[in-house]
Amino acid sequence: MAAATQQMSSLPSGLRVCSTVPDILYLPELVFGGLVWILVASTHVTTPNPQGWVMFVSVFCFVMTFLWLVIFTCGGHKNSSAWATADFIYHLIAVVFYLSASVILAYMTIIFKYATSAPFDQYYKIYIAAVVFSYVATLLYFIHCILSAVRWKSF
Template identity: 35%
Template sequence: MAEQGVPPVPSPAAMSYPAASVGLPTGPEVLRTYSGAFICLEIIFGALVWILVAASNVPVPVVQGWVMFVSVTAFVCSLLFLCAYLCGLVHMIPVNWNFMDLSFHFFAFVFYFGAFVLQAAVSSLANLMRNENSTVLHLSNHKIGLNVAATIFAFAATVCYGCSMVLGFRRWRQ
């Protein structure tokens, strides 16, 4: 029988790995939080940016290539991040998930802000360069509309990543 007041000796396996630090619930309950809702919106808006830029036939490949890279990469990473919470993998991987959440959303916010600015530049230049003497960029009204819609959804995705970053910062500081 163990003595009173003496803590049990922990096993070496329990001492070798730090416990996972998780601030969000796992499973379907994560979808009931603000962070889960923002991650879902990030996935939806990121997919719309990706689809709309691809549908415009990428008239400025250098600039919109970056927009496509950011939107596809952020889409995949957000989807993996959400799946890790839905499947409960956050309890199996010993990582500070609050810091991972903050750092992921910070970098996604910075990159998406840059992508939004570049997409807005393409949309505004296409609108200004519509006269007949211009050789810079000739777009039909349909492609201009696709680029403007992609700009709006890139802004919405940027705002969602910013809100997720703020919520992640609050969880990390607690």
């Protein structure tokens, strides 16, 4: 009986989501992922540009992280073991997606710097900010993935 109670307490619900590790990282992930989404959406996109992947990753991870936050807050995770596994797998996928998107975004920013003239300087600054926030989001998802793996292995 004590083991079942301990398993249920490993995955928080309600407002405890905002105060437990690694679940406290949901909010910064939403903030930085949303900033990447907004900044990339506000830039000038040329035709042969792989920033569609960056937009997909930022929107996908934003929506999925929001859904995870809502599920955990509402207590929709009754089977702790399966939810702990799913939480780890989602954050692993998010890390791989965000890392690939961050590398593409940094590469496109370098190309954009040398391919444009002075009027596009404002877009270059937006690209730089998007790259920084993208790598911060990658780091947050990576930390969350590691902490989720530790929690998953404790079951």
